[in-house]
Amino acid sequence: MKKLTDEEIQDRIKDYDGWTYAKGAIHTSFQFENFKEAFTVMTRIAFEAEDQQHHPNWGNVYNQLExxxxxxxxxxxxxxxxxxxxxxxxxIEATG
Structure with missing residues (x-):
């Protein structure tokens, strides 16, 4: 898979609200009502990531997901x- 240039990344990331580009990666964070909601979303993402054979670097503290x-x-x-x-x-959009 071809690595995108900084210019290509900056152009593409404009279509992703809340995402930033720094240190060779794209980043976002989400806040949920509680830990259960955060973990539920993480589980859904995990299944999709596995299907795509591409896994995020992420962290979770209570209701925060980075x-x-x-x-x-x-x-x-x-x-x-x-x-x-x-x-x-x-x-995220489907969870409302």
Whole structure:
């Protein structure tokens, strides 16, 4: 998978509300009502990530979820990261 240039990433990330690009990865965070909701969303993301064979770097503290995406094999951001980011956005949107 081809690593995207900084310019390509900056152009693409404009379509992803709340996502930023720094340190070779794209990042976002979400806040939920409680731990149960955060963990439920993480579980849904985990199943989708497994299907895509692409796994996020993430952290969870109580109701906060922080996600970073990069493609380790490419040593940077690729199309795979934006595909998973879109999936994550769809899951978040579906949870209301």
């Amino acid at each position: 996600i970073s995406l990069s493609t380790h094999d490419a040593d940077g951001v690729t199309e795979k990261d934006f595909k998973l980011a879109r999936t994550i956005e769809d899951i």
